[in-house]
Amino acid sequence: MSSSTAPRRGYHHGDLRAGLIREGIALLAETGVAGFSVAKVAARAGVSSAAPYRHFPDREALLAACAAAIIAEVTDVLAAAAEQAGDDPVDRLAATAGAYARYVLDHRAGIDLVYFHDLSGPYHEVVQEESRRLTSALMDLVAAVLPEDTSWADTVEFVYVHLSMTHGYATLLRQSTPKDAEAYAARAAAAARDHITGHLMRLHGSTP
Amino acid sequence: MSSSTAPRRGYHHGDLRAGLIREGIALLAETGVAGFSVAKVAARAGVSSAAPYRHFPDREALLAACAAAIIAEVTDVLAAAAEQAGDDPVDRLAATAGAYARYVLDHRAGIDLVYFHDLSGPYHEVVQEESRRLTSALMDLVAAVLPEDTSWADTVEFVYVHLSMTHGYATLLRQSTPKDAEAYAARAAAAARDHITGHLMRLHGSTP
DNA sequence: GTCTATAATACGATAGAC
């Protein structure tokens, strides 16, 4: 019974697969996709450069697993922010923009994997699955903001634009001042609110 | 006089420096920063892998030169789009969002260099110079949209958000359907218009 | 100013011991 829970030796890991994904995400946050390599991830996890190939067939598969994990985490972060924002639909949607900005500021380069890597290859079904989860969560929040008779296509389009400006603001932001994250998150939320307001104005056919 | 205008030999180039930047931009558009290498750029330009080092001290300098050229081109494209949009300030600003989307669709991965690479190192004064030109051009367009008594800081913030959502929409867009660019550009412009309208509403203190 | 050749390094991936 002595070997059931404790690691057998120094090089043994309880769950190397999970550890590699964790270290992969950390490496991506520091260097971006350009600086990502299987060897570096392995070194960070404290194993040899051959070990990852027991868990992932090639570099691309490890990268895809990291991307899926990042998207999953973002989804959870946005959902939590909406939950915490209260009952008003506009507040809830705007809060996701602020939370996204905060996330990108923390994970810096990590997010570029999701937006700049070609996700159409093999192994990427997992990534697309997580992307659908994220989109789905936002669909619910957006549907609560738009009028009840809004078509599915228009709702999707609004999700698209909301995520776009949220992502764009957060990444531009990352370039400049890295401090005072809360102030920037608040401004990201305010920008999202402007967009929501303007869109509702257009729907109502009035102009300022 | 026979050697003054014509190339002397097969390996001779009139302006290799410019050619390297041109091919570097094309390579970035195809592969992104991760796939960028001095050797590949040299091969595309039809010279040996050592030749670029006569014109750029290292890889980073070539990359910086490409980034500066990309930003300069974007600046020109946005200015031309505003010019072509007519006299209404809102039309002119919204047009830049559409033009940006069109540019990113054409140059795909190329733009990530500008937004995801660390631009704080050496050689990057040129990049920051071009960035300032872009910001400055947008400042004029935004100032024409906002009320005359708007502070400089608020104008900068609006430029920031406008560019953010413009960039975000264009890059998200690049991920999905690559066809029907004009329709997407029109929607990018419409999204920018929503943001402008919503912001003006907030300034006027009214709600939808 | 461009070439050929090369050094030093890092990477992806595999083979075989344990």
Add this chain to the structure above:
DNA sequence: GTCTATCGTATTATAGAC
């Protein structure tokens, strides 16, 4: 499942011929 060892390849950058 992880190790050590290794092959093949691509990269950055330099040296020296022309």
